[in-house]
Amino acid sequence: MHEAIALAEEAGLEGEVPVGAVAVHDGVAVGRGRNRRETANDPFAHAEMEALAHAVRALGRWRLTGVTLYVTLEPCSMCVGAMLAARAARVVWGASSPKAGALGGLLDMTAAAHNHRFEKSGGVAAEACAELLKRFFTGLRRGED
Amino acid sequence: MHEAIALAEEAGLEGEVPVGAVAVHDGVAVGRGRNRRETANDPFAHAEMEALAHAVRALGRWRLTGVTLYVTLEPCSMCVGAMLAARAARVVWGASSPKAGALGGLLDMTAAAHNHRFEKSGGVAAEACAELLKRFFTGLRRGED
Numbered sequence: 072m073h074e075a076i077a078l079a080e081e082a083g084l085e086g087e088v089p090v091g092a093v094a095v096h097d098g099v100a101v102g103r104g105r106n107r108r109e110t111a112n113d114p115f116a117h118a119e120m121e122a123l124a125h126a127v128r129a130l131g132r133w134r135l136t137g138v139t140l141y142v143t144l145e146p147c148s149m150c151v152g153a154m155l156a157a158r159a160a161r162v163v164w165g166a167s168s169p170k171a172g173a174l175g176g177l178l179d180m181t182a183a184a185h186n187h188r189f190e191k192s193g194g195v196a197a198e199a200c201a202e203l204l205k206r207f208f209t210g211l212r213r214g215e216d
Numbered sequence: 217m218h219e220a221i222a223l224a225e226e227a228g229l230e231g232e233v234p235v236g237a238v239a240v241h242d243g244v245a246v247g248r249g250r251n252r253r254e255t256a257n258d259p260f261a262h263a264e265m266e267a268l269a270h271a272v273r274a275l276g277r278w279r280l281t282g283v284t285l286y287v288t289l290e291p292c293s294m295c296v297g298a299m300l301a302a303r304a305a306r307v308v309w310g311a312s313s314p315k316a317g318a319l320g321g322l323l324d325m326t327a328a329a330h331n332h333r334f335e336k337s338g339g340v341a342a343e344a345c346a347e348l349l350k351r352f353f354t355g356l357r358r359g360e361d
Contacts, residue, residue: 114278114302115269124260133259148325149301152294152318157259170331173297178328180293185322186315 072141072165072196078105078118079143079203085110089203092118092142094126094135094159101138102126118142119150123157135159143200145172145193151180154189161190165200217286217310217341223250223263224288224348230255234348237263237287239271239280239304246283247271263287264295268302280304288345290317290338296325299334306335310345 078091082105094102104121108114119142126138139161140146140154145168152173154162168176174191181191223236227250239247249266253259264287271283284306285291285299290313297318299307313321319336326336 108278112276112278113269113272114280115265115298117301120260124258127258131257133253133257135259147297147301148318148330149294149297152292152297153260156262156292156294173293177330178325180323180325183323185293 072143072163072200074100074103075118075141075143075165076196076199076203078103079200082106082118083203083207089207090118090142090144092122092140094122095139095141096126096130096135096137101129115149117147117150118144119146120153123150123153123159127157133157139163141195143196143203144168145174145176147171148173148178148180155180155185155187158187159189161192163192163195165193165195165197166204167193167197217288217308217345219245219248220263220286220288220310221341221344221348223248224345227251227263228348228352234352235263235287235289237267237285239267240284240286241271241275241280241282246274260294262292262295263289264291265298268295268298268304272302278302284308286340288341288348289313290319290321292316293318293323293325300325300330300332303332304334306337308337308340310338310340310342311349312338312342 075091079089083089090106102122102125104118107116135157220236224234228234235251247267247270249263252261
């Protein structure tokens with residue numbers, strides 16, 4: 072999660088909502104991502120999508136069996152759907168997202184009987200992750216004054 | 217939808233589950249996609265993701281305001297999440313998907329209070345779309361004999 076936070080900080084420095092993600096397999100980071108929606112002009116360039124896509128390439132297979140995704144913010148429905156599509160094993164997230172979180176924040180997608188299930192743990196280093204977001208949005212609001 | 221069905225047929229000929237999608241803006245097709253999960257070894261290479269990504273590039277903006285997505289099969293949760301992330305305006309689909317559909321088939325993601333809403337209509341040319349899938353899976357089962 073430490074590395075995911077560092078990636079989130081990088082995103083923030085680029086003017087992006089600070090979210091970072093790392094995909095880990097057998098204790099080794101096989102994918103890294105940070106939010107790049109604005110800089111890449113790509114609505115799908117969420118940290119999680121990038122980290123999962125990197126992991127697919129690194130492992131050379133589309134099934135991400137045994138892969139844990141660490142992400143600083145509770146994933147949205149697209150990213151939870153992507154974890155299901157890629158058969159990822161586990162997700163660990165920091166701050167919860169009442170506006171868009173699909174693991175209990177706004178909705179809980181894992182309540183439906185999908186053909187794949189994964190483990191999930193939220194609230195890991197939540198304060199540090201939330202503080203990053205808070206500072207970013209406070210900065211934005213100050214910029215608007 | 218006619219063009220989406222043709223793209224689904226192409227996917228089927230490549231040994232992929234036959235799903236096709238077309239993104240339309242102002243009456244013009246700005247994105248086309250077909251399922252390429254196996255050939256691209258990419259769990260995110262769903263027809264919808266490809267068509268939406270093409271539309272983003274064609275329109276030069278990440279917000280797909282005014283874009284309708286035509287797809288032969290009810291989208292999964294990742295693809296519905298992608299439509300929300302991209303602020304797409306409308307989705308029209310053919311066959312319903314009780315196993316993975318996120319617009320009422322398995323779950324209805326639009327029931328949650330997302331920060332974006334889109335119009336949706338299912339069951340368009342549903343028989344032709346479902347027939348394609350049925351033929352594909354019947355062929356697979358025969359191949360297994």
